Amino acid sequence: MNSFEEFFKEQPIRQVSKGEVLVRPGQNSSESFYVVKGCLRSYITDVKGKDHIYQFAPEDWIISDLEFVKNKSGATLSIDAIEDSEVKEIPRDKMYSILDNDPSILQALIQKFQNRVYTLQNRVLQLLSYTAEERYISFMNTYPNLYHRVPLKMVASYLGVTPESLSRVRKELLKTK
Amino acid sequence: MNSFEEFFKEQPIRQVSKGEVLVRPGQNSSESFYVVKGCLRSYITDVKGKDHIYQFAPEDWIISDLEFVKNKSGATLSIDAIEDSEVKEIPRDKMYSILDNDPSILQALIQKFQNRVYTLQNRVLQLLSYTAEERYISFMNTYPNLYHRVPLKMVASYLGVTPESLSRVRKELLKTK
DNA sequence: CGTGGAGTTGAATACGATCAACACCGGTGG
DNA sequence: CCACCGGTGTTGATCGTATTCAACTCCACG
Numbered sequence: 001m002n003s004f005e006e007f008f009k010e011q012p013i014r015q016v017s018k019g020e021v022l023v024r025p026g027q028n029s030s031e032s033f034y035v036v037k038g039c040l041r042s043y044i045t046d047v048k049g050k051d052h053i054y055q056f057a058p059e060d061w062i063i064s065d066l067e068f069v070k071n072k073s074g075a076t077l078s079i080d081a082i083e084d085s086e087v088k089e090i091p092r093d094k095m096y097s098i099l100d101n102d103p104s105i106l107q108a109l110i111q112k113f114q115n116r117v118y119t120l121q122n123r124v125l126q127l128l129s130y131t132a133e134e135r136y137i138s139f140m141n142t143y144p145n146l147y148h149r150v151p152l153k154m155v156a157s158y159l160g161v162t163p164e165s166l167s168r169v170r171k172e173l174l175k176t177k
Numbered sequence: 178m179n180s181f182e183e184f185f186k187e188q189p190i191r192q193v194s195k196g197e198v199l200v201r202p203g204q205n206s207s208e209s210f211y212v213v214k215g216c217l218r219s220y221i222t223d224v225k226g227k228d229h230i231y232q233f234a235p236e237d238w239i240i241s242d243l244e245f246v247k248n249k250s251g252a253t254l255s256i257d258a259i260e261d262s263e264v265k266e267i268p269r270d271k272m273y274s275i276l277d278n279d280p281s282i283l284q285a286l287i288q289k290f291q292n293r294v295y296t297l298q299n300r301v302l303q304l305l306s307y308t309a310e311e312r313y314i315s316f317m318n319t320y321p322n323l324y325h326r327v328p329l330k331m332v333a334s335y336l337g338v339t340p341e342s343l344s345r346v347r348k349e350l351l352k353t354k
Numbered sequence: 355c356g357t358g359g360a361g362t363t364g365a366a367t368a369c370g371a372t373c374a375a376c377a378c379c380g381g382t383g384g
Numbered sequence: 385c386c387a388c389c390g391g392t393g394t395t396g397a398t399c400g401t402a403t404t405c406a407a408c409t410c411c412a413c414g
Contacts, residue, residue: 106283113290
């Protein structure tokens with residue numbers, strides 16, 4: 001194997017249908033998922049029962065809860081499918097075997113993490129400084145193939161606003177455009 | 178050299194005084210800083226001139242803008258000292274030389290990135306789901322040595338609320354405690 | 355001393371949340 | 385094939401939390 005991606009490619013395809021839950025909080029068999037087709041999401045459910053979406057994962061994305069990193073009691077995030085999907089899953093222990101001694105794979109992985117941190121940095125800064133409207137515009141620009149594909153209420157959850165508010169934001173944008 | 182940290186330790190110490198700016202947005206000589214003493218911060222300034230703090234870096238922390246990763250035109254974050262500090266700086270090109278072929282160093286770096294992503298994940302989820310009060314409590318618990326050390330207005334900026342709001346939050350907490 | 359930044363407090367405002375009603379499909383079963 | 389149903393999105397009215405603007409106190413520092 002000479003690349004990080006190939007590790008995933010080798011795995012068998014698993015079919016998951018819309019609404020199917022792949023990871024539940026507290027569960028300790030944390031896995032990573034490479035999405036071949038469809039779309040997954042990761043999210044938390046707060047004390048009031050409200051979901052907050054951390055990440056979407058359409059085709060060619062990798063999604064996981066990062067708890068396996070911390071050796072904690074179990075996952076904090078939930079992961080489920082928001083469309084009928086095909087994924088390749090990597091169990092925790094297999095994930096570790098990626099971290100072998102091949103510097104080129106390790107460097108590729110570092111590159112992936114750097115990109116991930118950079119993306120999260122932007123997300124944090126936008127949550128700190130953007131209004132609901134600015135967040136939505138930024139989301140559309142950053143993920144042009146995603147915003148019309150996932151339900152509005154999930155985009156709202158990702159952006160940290162209510163569906164009602166986002167609906168109004170969108171209405172305003174249509175007027176001024 | 179047999180560890181990531183040693184690379185920093187070898188660098189000469191640079192004295193920076195409170196208020197000194199180490200990195201400005203647009204500047205393309207991006208560096209990383211290891212804080213020996215004192216405290217740095219990274220932040221953006223929005224269109225209204227308001228600061229939003231991305232990160233604090235007290236003793237033994239590493240801070241950088243991650244733009245060097247993306248090979249963009251320059252930094253987006255600013256970095257300055259909020260106390261008189263001592264730092265060791267690693268210029269961008271030297272940073273790359275860390276990414277050599279020693280698997281143990283690379284794996285240590287991956288571990289650092291995993292922790293970073295995990296921390297950012299929590300930050301995002303808290304910004305999505307916590308009230309101002311919950312964020313402040315979480316901040317105090319997570320950084321017990323920091324919240325009484327940095328000015329309230331900077332904590333407020335980090336948490337995404339105004340200094341006035343945080344002042345009121347703190348007042349309420351004192352009453353109910 | 356005096357000066358300016360930091361923090362507090364008050365009053366008015368604004369933005370988004372909440373609650374509620376309704377329209378609009380898309381899928382399911384009779 | 386159509387009627388029904390549940391989920392999604394929209395819209396309106398009201399509410400609440402945090403922001404804004406302003407005044408004042410308190411120190412730290414020159």
